[in-house]
Amino acid sequence: MDTEPLSSVAFHAYLCDLTVINICTLAYRPTLQWLRRTLIAGQPQQPVSVIDIGSGGGDMLRRIWKWAGKRKINTDLVGVDLNPWSKQSAEKMTSGMPIRFETSDIFDFHPDRRADFIISSLFAHHLTDDEVIRFIRWMDAHAVHGWFINDLHRHPLPYAFIKCFTRLFGFNRLVQHDAPLSVARAFVMADWRRLLMAAGIPMERIRITWFFPFRYGIACQCTDTGSGPRVGVPATFTDGQRSWLLPSGALGVALFQKPSARRLRISGESMTATAST
Numbered sequence: 205m206d207t208e209p210l211s212s213v214a215f216h217a218y219l220c221d222l223t224v225i226n227i228c229t230l231a232y233r234p235t236l237q238w239l240r241r242t243l244i245a246g247q248p249q250q251p252v253s254v255i256d257i258g259s260g261g262g263d264m265l266r267r268i269w270k271w272a273g274k275r276k277i278n279t280d281l282v283g284v285d286l287n288p289w290s291k292q293s294a295e296k297m298t299s300g301m302p303i304r305f306e307t308s309d310i311f312d313f314h315p316d317r318r319a320d321f322i323i324s325s326l327f328a329h330h331l332t333d334d335e336v337i338r339f340i341r342w343m344d345a346h347a348v349h350g351w352f353i354n355d356l357h358r359h360p361l362p363y364a365f366i367k368c369f370t371r372l373f374g375f376n377r378l379v380q381h382d383a384p385l386s387v388a389r390a391f392v393m394a395d396w397r398r399l400l401m402a403a404g405i406p407m408e409r410i411r412i413t414w415f416f417p418f419r420y421g422i423a424c425q426c427t428d429t430g431s432g433p434r435v436g437v438p439a440t441f442t443d444g445q446r447s448w449l450l451p452s453g454a455l456g457v458a459l460f461q462k463p464s465a466r467r468l469r470i471s472g473e474s475m476t477a478t479a480s481t
């Protein structure tokens with residue numbers, strides 16, 4: 205999808221299938237869990253603003269809106285996506301919910317005020333290493349309280365699984381092609397350490413968590429020194445849990461760590477998915 209120009213119908217079909225995959229792979233859980241932990245119980249006085257980068261069909265924001273609604277938390281939700289069909293598609297699927305969608309390349313997106321939280325899901329693996337570093341810095345400059353990256357763990361198991369799953373259940377051609385490629389372009393723990401370090405983010409502010417099945421959540425607590433003007437701050441926020449970086453041996457992920465180049469080789473099939481510089 206990064207290379208092929210798509211019609212609005214094809215892109216909408218792709219986003220619909222992606223929503224089904226997101227549901228089946230428990231994709232919303234890491235982000236919602238982080239939001240829950242970051243927002244303490246109690247009523248924020250002002251709407252909590254969240255920007256979702258690479259928002260696609262907008263399903264993560266719809267989940268957040270429903271989740272916050274149940275807790276009587278007011279929200280100000282914005283999705284940003286490069287592809288103009290994304291806004292069209294997301295608006296179609298989001299009728300009745302006060303969520304805004306914008307069309308922009310993230311690196312050209314300059315909101316007039318910072319958001320409380322910036323999130324992304326299945327977005328970072330679309331970027332080169334240099335762009336990931338830039339993206340991390342961008343989020344750090346534009347978030348008041350924190351940011352969260354939700355992305356895949358590069359590993360042969362999810363690669364093989366998603367390849368079979370999308371074929372077996374007849375997902376559209378683009379999803380069959382993109383889903384395994386996304387795993388191949390994704391990250392291991394060592395990538396995140398290297399990229400965060402290169403972006404100049406102190407590890408004390410970072411927490412990296414592995415989630416079943418094969419996802420990483422990269423949570424960052426902001427220090428409120430960003431450059432943009434402040435947005436209204438909800439009355440009650442925790443200062444986050446103590447941030448920590450999981451030791452690489454934790455959860456057994458160390459077994460699968462391969463530092464440096466983001467590339468996955470599957471039984472002689474060399475993926476041309478290298479996203480490192």
Ligand SMILES: C[S@@+](CC[C@H](N)C(=O)[O-])C[C@H]1O[C@@H](n2cnc3c(N)ncnc32)[C@H](O)[C@@H]1O
Pocket residue numbers: 222223226257258259260261262264284285286287290308309310311324325326327330
């Ligand atoms: C795999 S989709 C993920 C969609 C959604 N976040 C989800 O989890 O289902 C990645 C999205 O990122 C968008 N995207 C890619 N590069 C971008 C950029 N530089 N700026 C903004 N959006 C971008 C694509 O258009 C696409 O909709």
